[in-house]
Amino acid sequence: MKVDELPVDERIKKIIRDRGIEGLYPPQAEALKSGVLEGKNLVLAIPTASGKTLVSEIIMVNKLLKEGGKAVYLVPLKALAEEKYREFREWESLGVRVAVTTGDYDSTDEWLGKYDIIVATAEKFDSLLRHSPRWIKEVKLVVADEVHLIGSYDRGATLEMILSHMLGRAQILALSATIGNAEELAEWLDAELIVSDWRPVELRKGVFHLGTLFWEDGKIDRYPENWESLAVDAVKRGKQALVFVSTRQSAEKEAVSLSSKISRLLTKPELRELEQLISQIEDNPTTEKLKMALKGGVAFHHAGLGRAERTLIEDAFREGIIKVITATPTLSAGLNLPAFRVIIRDTKRYTDFGWTDIPVLEIQQMMGRAGRPKYDKVGEAIIVARTEDPKGLLGKYIQGKPEKLFSMLANEQAFRGQVLALITNFGVSNFRELIGFLERTFYAHQRKDTASLEYKAKDIVYFLIENEFIDIDLENNFIPLPLGKRTSQLYIDPLTAKKFKDAFPALEKNPNPFGIFQLIASTPDMATLNASRREMEDYLDLAYELEGNLYISIPDYEDPRFQGFLGQVKTAKVLLDWINEVPEVRIYETYNIDPGDLYRILELADWLMYSLVELYRLFEPKEDVLNYLSSLHLRLRHGVREELLELVTLPNIGRKRARALYNAGFRTREDIMRAKVKDLLEVEGIGIKIVEGLFKHLGVEMPGEAKEAEKKDGRKKGGTLDEFLK
Numbered sequence: 001m002k003v004d005e006l007p008v009d010e011r012i013k014k015i016i017r018d019r020g021i022e023g024l025y026p027p028q029a030e031a032l033k034s035g036v037l038e039g040k041n042l043v044l045a046i047p048t049a050s051g052k053t054l055v056s057e058i059i060m061v062n063k064l065l066k067e068g069g070k071a072v073y074l075v076p077l078k079a080l081a082e083e084k085y086r087e088f089r090e091w092e093s094l095g096v097r098v099a100v101t102t103g104d105y106d107s108t109d110e111w112l113g114k115y116d117i118i119v120a121t122a123e124k125f126d127s128l129l130r131h132s133p134r135w136i137k138e139v140k141l142v143v144a145d146e147v148h149l150i151g152s153y154d155r156g157a158t159l160e161m162i163l164s165h166m167l168g169r170a171q172i173l174a175l176s177a178t179i180g181n182a183e184e185l186a187e188w189l190d191a192e193l194i195v196s197d198w199r200p201v202e203l204r205k206g207v208f209h210l211g212t213l214f215w216e217d218g219k220i221d222r223y224p225e226n227w228e229s230l231a232v233d234a235v236k237r238g239k240q241a242l243v244f245v246s247t248r249q250s251a252e253k254e255a256v257s258l259s260s261k262i263s264r265l266l267t268k269p270e271l272r273e274l275e276q277l278i279s280q281i282e283d284n285p286t287t288e289k290l291k292m293a294l295k296g297g298v299a300f301h302h303a304g305l306g307r308a309e310r311t312l313i314e315d316a317f318r319e320g321i322i323k324v325i326t327a328t329p330t331l332s333a334g335l336n337l338p339a340f341r342v343i344i345r346d347t348k349r350y351t352d353f354g355w356t357d358i359p360v361l362e363i364q365q366m367m368g369r370a371g372r373p374k375y376d377k378v379g380e381a382i383i384v385a386r387t388e389d390p391k392g393l394l395g396k397y398i399q400g401k402p403e404k405l406f407s408m409l410a411n412e413q414a415f416r417g418q419v420l421a422l423i424t425n426f427g428v429s430n431f432r433e434l435i436g437f438l439e440r441t442f443y444a445h446q447r448k449d450t451a452s453l454e455y456k457a458k459d460i461v462y463f464l465i466e467n468e469f470i471d472i473d474l475e476n477n478f479i480p481l482p483l484g485k486r487t488s489q490l491y492i493d494p495l496t497a498k499k500f501k502d503a504f505p506a507l508e509k510n511p512n513p514f515g516i517f518q519l520i521a522s523t524p525d526m527a528t529l530n531a532s533r534r535e536m537e538d539y540l541d542l543a544y545e546l547e548g549n550l551y552i553s554i555p556d557y558e559d560p561r562f563q564g565f566l567g568q569v570k571t572a573k574v575l576l577d578w579i580n581e582v583p584e585v586r587i588y589e590t591y592n593i594d595p596g597d598l599y600r601i602l603e604l605a606d607w608l609m610y611s612l613v614e615l616y617r618l619f620e621p622k623e624d625v626l627n628y629l630s631s632l633h634l635r636l637r638h639g640v641r642e643e644l645l646e647l648v649t650l651p652n653i654g655r656k657r658a659r660a661l662y663n664a665g666f667r668t669r670e671d672i673m674r675a676k677v678k679d680l681l682e683v684e685g686i687g688i689k690i691v692e693g694l695f696k697h698l699g700v701e702m703p704g705e706a707k708e709a710e711k712k713d714g715r716k717k718g719g720t721l722d723e724f725l726k
């Protein structure tokens with residue numbers, strides 16, 4: 001189908017043609033002829049990079065131009081939300097306003113009312129639904145990207161509930177990878193279904209075993225015995241490769257090892273470009289290994305890296321500066337980063353149940369990354385058989401079908417929060433209505449029976465009544481209580497709220513950071529660290545030393561909670577170091593964690609600390625305790641001691657710059673307002689741009705002499721990811 005033949009607004013066609021796209025891919029054409037442009041729901045299950053995004057753009061913009069209202073585009077990851085936001089902004093030339101929202105779960109985000117396309121993570125949109133902002137009624141279309149994540153254990157329930165809420169209220173477009181039961185999903189959503197394995201770039205798949213590469217069509221190629229030769233060969237042919245492994249350690253180890261082999265193949269200008277890239281990366285124990293690998297054109301990519309490094313790596317790979325990336329599977333789920341050759345070194349990963357096979361669906365998603373449209377005629381996806389039987393791998397992952405999708409609504413933690421939200425935020429007023437709602441879910445559709453879900457829901461309702469989240473009147477109607485409403489809006493697990501509530505009496509008597517941080521770390525919403533065997537004794541000693549500050553008693557060695565408790569002590573200690581201004585690098589080294597881990601812990605702790613303060617307000621708070629908690633929250637957010645709290649509220653002043661200013665004698669806003677520009681410029685990390693920002697914020701006019709200083713100030717300051725830390 002030609003773009004010109006599309007039954008949509010001419011202006012839409014023009015923008016598509018301006019992108020250099022004249023014809024639609026077959027599954028795209030099929031999708032657009034399915035009735036979706038007339039308002040029907042659609043499930044589109046086609047491979048990665050076969051043009052799902054373009055289809056959804058056409059549907060969204062066409063609907064908005066025709067009918068007005070809003071379209072919401074749901075993605076699983078923050079990074080993806082940013083990526084889609086950047087892509088969709090192109091439509092602003094047609095007057096379609098685009099916004100992205102991912103953070104802060106306790107907000108109505110009324111500002112979004114001005115926008116037409118809203119890109120959000122599923123969690124964020126779920127929290128918005130709970131706050132019911134005025135604009136929510138205007139949502140006429142929901143696009144659920146990666147809808148197969150309904151089957152993900154910890155996050156599936158959120159997406160399923162959103163769709164259950166929106167079904168019948170808005171048109172639904174669900175974009176999915178190829179799954180075993182797409183029909184079932186489409187039936188549930190009352191949607192048309194398009195399934196196709198058409199790809200813009202042909203995909204060859206094979207299994208590699210000790211130097212022999214068995215292609216699915218029966219052809220055989222020979223290589224040196226080690227699988228690394230596959231990556232080296234791709235680079236020799238002027239191409240790139242992605243290597244998927246199961247752990248961070250393997251990603252790092254393989255990157256360094258491959259680097260030494262690939263560096264020999266690089267030209268001088270390529271090596272210079274890599275040097276330049278390396279010079280942009282901050283120093284810490286994780287990036288030390290990264291820099292080593294980058295010297296030979298290889299990078300690793302995993303959740304332990306900071307956001308700046310990840311973006312840098314992704315961009316440099318797209319530009320061809322980096323030749324090979326070794327990655328944990330997070331990359332395959334998240335980003336549009338194709339390569340000529342995908343090598344899957346591991347098909348097993350370690351979970352709570354020991355080593356388990358990675359699902360076919362995930363391996364096929366990884367394989368789908370092979371082949372760069374516009375650059376490659378074919379892409380190659382190769383699974384490495386190390387101890388496994390190569391025929392078995394071929395049968396399972398290459399010729400086999402992906403798994404069926406199963407509802408994860410019954411996952412207790414997720415379900416607890418969802419049941420509470422139905423009662424406190426969505427007007428479900430008795431058990432019958434609760435069951436009525438649950439009957440609309442994918443779970444009910446799939447099982448044709450909600451008996452076990454009802455059973456679980458009953459348990460949860462008892463828990464909610466017993467702990468005063470809700471009450472029940474004589475006619476068995478639910479009465480939402482303030483604790484329930486607030487818990488749901490704060491988007492925390494009711495169990496987290498219960499832990500906070502139970503700790504308040506002890507906390508009031510002895511508010512202190514260690515006790516509070518251990519409390520936060522003990523909640524199911526926190527990404528608590530593990531204490532390794534080697535560290536256990538140290539953390540036990542610390543717990544005993546600070547026992548008087550804890551709000552629980554230290555569990556016994558035999559207690560099943562013992563190991564978890566030591567992890568909580570470790571997490572609390574990391575947070576203590578953070579608010580006492582221990583430099584990040586020292587934290588990474590001391591606790592053996594990566595920058596990405598620290599970032600995640602801080603992000604979650606910030607949200608939980610905020611929630612703790614908000615919940616405490618409901619229980620006749622003592623003024624001094626409330627002030628203490630609020631100030632501790634700010635210290636946690638900024639990673640500073642109390643005396644810096646005034647300075648870190650200033651623009652571009654994070655923990656490092658605030659400390660430098662303080663030590664140089666600039667301790668308050670007034671000190672800065674009265675300061676001479678040249679004196680401020682003497683302070684470590686403070687450049688003219690920062691001073692300009694400060695003065696502007698404080699309403700001070702920049703003196704003329706500052707212009708001179710601007711010329712002299714050649715030092716490069718600011719502009720990195722860790723900007724907010726500075």
Ligand SMILES: Nc1ncnc2c1ncn2[C@@H]1O[C@H](COP(=O)(O)OP(=O)(O)OP(=O)(O)O)[C@@H](O)[C@H]1O
Nearest residue numbers: 021023024025047048049050051052053054336373
């Ligand atoms: N009909 C087409 N003709 C040529 N190029 C196209 C066409 N449709 C999409 N593309 C291009 O193909 C690339 C991948 O498309 P898109 O991002 O829509 O795929 P996707 O299926 O959404 O990918 P992912 O599964 O990674 O989200 C983009 O660069 C896009 O511009």
